[in-house]
Amino acid sequence: xxxxxxxxxxxxxxxxxxxxxxxxxxxxxxxxxxxxxxxxxxxxxxxxxxxxxxxxxxxxxxxxxxxxxxxxxxxxxxxxxxxxxxxxxxxxxxxxxxxxxxxxxxxxxxxxxxxxxxxxxxxx
Amino acid sequence: xxxxxxxxxxxxxxxxxxxxxxxxxxxxxxxxxxxxxxxxxxxxxxxxxxxxxxxxxxxxxxxxxxxxxxxxxxxxxxxxxxxxxxxxxxxxxxxxxxxxxxxxxxxxxxxxxxxxxxxxxxxxxxxxxxxxxxxxxxxxxxxxxxxxxxxxxxxxxxxxxxxxx
Numbered sequence: 129x130x131x132x133x134x135x136x137x138x139x140x141x142x143x144x145x146x147x148x149x150x151x152x153x154x155x156x157x158x159x160x161x162x163x164x165x166x167x168x169x170x171x172x173x174x175x176x177x178x179x180x181x182x183x184x185x186x187x188x189x190x191x192x193x194x195x196x197x198x199x200x201x202x203x204x205x206x207x208x209x210x211x212x213x214x215x216x217x218x219x220x221x222x223x224x225x226x227x228x229x230x231x232x233x234x235x236x237x238x239x240x241x242x243x244x245x246x247x248x249x250x251x252x
Numbered sequence: 253x254x255x256x257x258x259x260x261x262x263x264x265x266x267x268x269x270x271x272x273x274x275x276x277x278x279x280x281x282x283x284x285x286x287x288x289x290x291x292x293x294x295x296x297x298x299x300x301x302x303x304x305x306x307x308x309x310x311x312x313x314x315x316x317x318x319x320x321x322x323x324x325x326x327x328x329x330x331x332x333x334x335x336x337x338x339x340x341x342x343x344x345x346x347x348x349x350x351x352x353x354x355x356x357x358x359x360x361x362x363x364x365x366x367x368x369x370x371x372x373x374x375x376x377x378x379x380x381x382x383x384x385x386x387x388x389x390x391x392x393x394x395x396x397x398x399x400x401x402x403x404x405x406x407x408x409x410x411x412x413x414x415x416x417x
Contacts, residue, residue, distance in 0.1 A: 242360035
């Protein structure tokens with residue numbers, strides 16, 4: 129079974145009450161965020177994680193490539209959470225990962241920027 | 253659905269930036285006959301990490317109601333902000349000079365991840381603060397001098413007033 133199949137099955141195991149498969153999709157509190165770029169360096173979106181570790185998400189650039197990337201990042205965040213990482217850990221874990229045709233990449237060495245609120249993240 | 257080593261699935265094939273992957277395949281986790289709760293092997297599948305994901309990687313609380321100890325942080329010759337910690341709570345954060353620019357927000361982001369690391373090593377907020385003098389010198393997070401003076405502010409509001417200059 130692949131990891132994404134396993135993660136999908138995790139959502140349908142209500143008898144396991146230990147962990148929600150997904151991070152919260154939004155937050156009122158402060159966040160950290162990093163750029164997600166295509167291979168040519170153009171922006172695909174921004175990956176964010178809440179300071180309290182509970183919420184994480186991907187803000188895509190408008191258009192089909194951004195939405196496609198968002199799908200890939202939703203899955204990556206599920207996998208990171210299944211590994212026991214909180215939202216900040218997930219952000220760190222995917223920083224510097226290799227380029228991916230669908231998800232793009234967070235450039236290695238990217239330092240996450242603080243924003244007081246989700247809507248304080250500059251457009252990607 | 254992907255089958256096996258799809259290069260699109262970065263989880264399987266890449267090591268990412270920081271965390272080594274736990275070997276989830278090693279304990280037969282893929283066996284559909286092993287539901288959680290049906291024996292020690294299956295319980296291992298749901299490790300401490302899976303049971304307590306909110307604890308792994310958590311940073312210190314970024315706010316506190318009480319007094320704080322703080323250290324100045326510099327980049328080159330310029331003060332860029334203050335690193336503070338509560339003496340009584342697991343609270344600590346970097347306060348950039350106000351209003352924060354992009355570099356200040358990046359410094360704050362850097363310090364958040366440094367705090368994740370320090371907290372993961374079991375340091376209290378105060379121990380983490382005191383571990384920084386003479387150790388931290390980062391292009392994004394700044395530098396805490398070995399002889400950086402430790403001061404006390406009665407509240408975060410006072411420290412922010414100081415950061416406003």
